[in-house]
Amino acid sequence: xxxxxxxxxxxxxxxxxSDEELLSRARTGDAEAFRVIFDREAPGVRRxxxxxxxxxxxxxxxxxxxxxxxxxxLGTLEQAGKLQGWLFGIARMVFFEQLRRKxxxxxxxxxxxxxxxxxxxxxxxxxxxSAESDRMLEGxxxxxxEDRRAALLMRIDHGLGYGEIAAAxxxxxxxxxxEIHRARLQLRASLAGYLQESAQ
Amino acid sequence: MTHVxxxxxxxxxxxxxxxxxxxxxxxxxxxxxxxxxxLSWLRAEKALLARRPPLQTAHLWPAVAARLTHxxxxxxxxxxxxxxxxxxxxxxxxxLVVARPHPPAPIATQQTxxxxxxxTRPPRQRPAIDPKTLAALDRAEADYRDAAKVLExxxxxxxxxxxxxxxRRWDETLTRARAQLGESRAVAADDxxxxxxxxxxxxxxxxxxxxxxxxxxxxxx
Numbered sequence: 330x331x332x333x334x335x336x337x338x339x340x341x342x343x344x345x346x347s348d349e350e351l352l353s354r355a356r357t358g359d360a361e362a363f364r365v366i367f368d369r370e371a372p373g374v375r376r377x378x379x380x381x382x383x384x385x386x387x388x389x390x391x392x393x394x395x396x397x398x399x400x401x402x403l404g405t406l407e408q409a410g411k412l413q414g415w416l417f418g419i420a421r422m423v424f425f426e427q428l429r430r431k432x433x434x435x436x437x438x439x440x441x442x443x444x445x446x447x448x449x450x451x452x453x454x455x456x457x458x459s460a461e462s463d464r465m466l467e468g469x470x471x472x473x474x475e476d477r478r479a480a481l482l483m484r485i486d487h488g489l490g491y492g493e494i495a496a497a498x499x500x501x502x503x504x505x506x507x508e509i510h511r512a513r514l515q516l517r518a519s520l521a522g523y524l525q526e527s528a529q
Numbered sequence: 530m531t532h533v534x535x536x537x538x539x540x541x542x543x544x545x546x547x548x549x550x551x552x553x554x555x556x557x558x559x560x561x562x563x564x565x566x567x568l569s570w571l572r573a574e575k576a577l578l579a580r581r582p583p584l585q586t587a588h589l590w591p592a593v594a595a596r597l598t599h600x601x602x603x604x605x606x607x608x609x610x611x612x613x614x615x616x617x618x619x620x621x622x623x624x625l626v627v628a629r630p631h632p633p634a635p636i637a638t639q640q641t642x643x644x645x646x647x648x649t650r651p652p653r654q655r656p657a658i659d660p661k662t663l664a665a666l667d668r669a670e671a672d673y674r675d676a677a678k679v680l681e682x683x684x685x686x687x688x689x690x691x692x693x694x695x696x697r698r699w700d701e702t703l704t705r706a707r708a709q710l711g712e713s714r715a716v717a718a719d720d721x722x723x724x725x726x727x728x729x730x731x732x733x734x735x736x737x738x739x740x741x742x743x744x745x746x747x748x749x750x
Contacts, residue, residue, distance in 0.1 A: 360597070367593065371586035379584070393589050397596045401682055422675045426611070453566075453573030466577045486578040488543060499671040510535075517570060 348409035356403045363403075367396055370413060373487050374420050380482050381424045381475055383467075391427060395420045414483075414493030421479055421497055428475065456520050469519035473512055480505060481512035532564050533557045542571035612735055615676035619669040619728050666724045673731035680738040687745030699741045706734040 354362035374395055379388035398419050406415050456462060470478055480498060483489040489497070495505045537554045540546040546554060558564045684703075688696050710730040716723060 360594070363597070364590065364594070367590055368587070371589060372584045375584050375586050375589070376581075389589055392586065393593050393596070396593045398682060400593075400597055401685060422678060425675060426679075453569045457573050457576055462577060463581070482578075484539075485543070485574055488545070499674055500667060504667070513570075513574070516574065 348412050352403065352406065352409045352412065355400075363400055366412070370416055371396065373413065374416055377417060377479070377482060377487065378420055378424060380470060380486070381421075381479055382427060383471060387427055391420065391423045394423045398423070411493060411496070413487065414489050414497050417483055417487070417489065417493075418497035418499075424475070424479075456524055459524060461523070465520055465523035468523055469516050472519045473515055477508050477512040477515070480508045481516065484509055532561060535567070538564060538568050539571055542568060542575055611676040611679040612739060615669070615672040615731070615735065617672075619673065619732065623725070623728075662721065666721075666728070669728055670724075670731065673728065673735065676735055677731065677738060680735065680742055683742045684738060684745060687742060687748075690745050690748040692748070695744070699737075699744075702737055703734075703741065706730075706737050710734055 348366075351362045351366055355366060371392055375388055375392040378391040378395070379385065382388050382391060395416060399416055402419070406412065456465065459465060470482075473481065476498065480494055480500075483494045483497065484491075491502055491505050491509075494500075494509075495502050498505065500508070533554050537546060537550065538558065541551060541554050541558075558568045684699075688699075691699065710727070713723065713727050713730050
């Protein structure tokens with residue numbers, strides 16, 4: 330690996346470099362280029378893993394593991410434009426490895442319920458305005474199965490397209506659409522339930 | 530009333546809809562209670578997620594940098610566990626396929642056989658896969674893929690231990706196995722038999738990878 334370049338070069342690079350240029354530099358062993366990729370992408374990966382694992386220490390460790398593996402596999406990423414989805418695919422794999430360990434050692438985790446249409450009808454505005462909205466969101470996300478949660482978050486929170494999500498999850502495009510739709514119905518039903526609880 | 534596609538509403542809520550389409554979708558939503566409500570939900574979901582405070586990750590970099598400079602050895606159990614899990618998922622998928630017989634393709638009558646020339650015979654109808662079996666096949670394949678990635682990493686890390694000629698032969702074997710797998714995966718679609726062949730392909734690829742890793746480990750000084 331090449332020795333890091335001068336700091337001034339690095340600071341300027343963050344705004345200037347395209348993903349393509351960064352990747353090409355990182356592939357040749359430029360540590361600072363990989364550092365810039367890390368700085369850009371790690372917050373999203375960490376958020377994603379935090380939402381999946383709901384354990385800060387595990388999410389930190391998972392983020393580090395994701396980037397170590399990404400570095401080893403830089404040569405396999407064909408299009409720089411797919412960097413984020415590619416990283417999320419690795420993060421998802423890291424997550425499932427951690428999950429297997431947890432399942433072996435800990436209590437059972439959430440299973441995927443079939444979503445139902447919301448029979449109570451809260452307004453989305455009421456959810457947004459609730460003082461408890463952060464807690465409600467956390468609870469509603471936790472109610473989703475891991476795969477559904479991952480797909481929904483990739484779409485809404487991280488802005489990945491359906492094709493990128495399909496690649497990251499190893500699903501067909503149709504399955505991505507179905508799972509995200511079901512995730513939304515389930516999320517809204519959970520939010521409605523939490524809203525009703527908080528009103529009582 | 531004809532509604533706008535859900536994907537358009539979603540793209541609008543996420544700020545991804547092209548300008549020329551945006552006005553039309555917004556205009557429809559303004560006059561359609563159902564689409565307006567859906568759009569409100571989509572925007573609320575996005576807003577709920579977006580207002581979470583940003584995360585700091587700079588403190589995670591030093592450990593990553595250290596591992597890039599001095600890669601640590603992945604414990605053997607890690608790849609063995611991944612392979613075992615993939616095998617278990619595949620076994621579960623096979624059980625489901627066997628336990629849920631799929632409807633046979635319709636048998637052509639004598640009349641249609643005589644009337645339809647071979648060159649224009651319609652394609653054989655594929656047996657449908659029920660959703661549970663499909664999900665099990667997807668899961669098994671994903672687990673195989675995960676296990677393959679773990680083993681590929683392990684092989685990449687340990688490969689320098691191998692004698693040059695042996696490493697080259699393993700590279701060729703693995704490349705060939707990957708190409709075969711890619712070919713069968715490309716035509717897999719929702720045909721249960723082809724999907725099972727893909728799983729067989731993964732199993733074979735994993736066996737080769739496992740052997741390559743084991744030889745590399747044994748060659749480790």
